[in-house]
Amino acid sequence: xxxxxxxxxxxxxxxxxxxxxxxxxxxxxxxxxxxxxxxxxxxxxxxxxxxxxxxxxxxxxxxxxxxxxxxxxxxxxxxxxxxxxxxxxxxxxxxxxxxxxxxxxxxxxxxxxxxxxxxxxxxxxxxxxxxxxxxxxxxxxxxxxxxx
Numbered sequence: 001x002x003x004x005x006x007x008x009x010x011x012x013x014x015x016x017x018x019x020x021x022x023x024x025x026x027x028x029x030x031x032x033x034x035x036x037x038x039x040x041x042x043x044x045x046x047x048x049x050x051x052x053x054x055x056x057x058x059x060x061x062x063x064x065x066x067x068x069x070x071x072x073x074x075x076x077x078x079x080x081x082x083x084x085x086x087x088x089x090x091x092x093x094x095x096x097x098x099x100x101x102x103x104x105x106x107x108x109x110x111x112x113x114x115x116x117x118x119x120x121x122x123x124x125x126x127x128x129x130x131x132x133x134x135x136x137x138x139x140x141x142x143x144x145x146x147x148x
Contacts, residue, residue: 016141031111037081038107045074046100046108049084054097065146083107 004022006014028040048063049055055063061071075098078084083104086096100108123131 035107035111037083038111041074042078042083043108043111045071045078046083046104047112049098050100050105050108054089054099056095056097060098078104 031038031040031043044064045060048060052059052063057071057075058068060075061068064071075084075086079086082101084098085101087099089095089097123134126134
């Protein structure tokens with residue numbers, strides 16, 4: 001286990017973004033070490049495609065605050081690896097939506113289960129109410145960060 005060596009004053013004065021970034025770095029390293037064809041950003045893309053049915057590349061770019069060119073590059077690689085597919089919408093033949101393939105859904109669910117297992121371990125000494133409150137607070141912080 002890593003010891004960040006924070007004394008009480010440093011803990012109080014450290015912006016919460018530092019901790020979120022550190023958690024993100026740990027998550028990125030885990031993915032790099034355990035999944036050959038999944039980059040640290042892929043999980044974000046796969047999860048948003050999973051949870052936003054019929055999302056377009058443009059909508060995904062807006063949702064993730066990245067350029068359409070960035071999305072196109074990552075989507076191309078995810079498609080090449082067999083995790084996603086692009087389909088024309090039935091009611092709008094000019095617009096393609098992104099969907100997970102069966103393999104993409106399997107890898108997403110595998111990653112999600114690993115994350116849930118890790119979360120359970122991290123929160124094992126906390127009540128369910130504390131865990132829910134923490135997630136609610138993070139959600140509010142995410143909304144605030146998006147507006148900031």
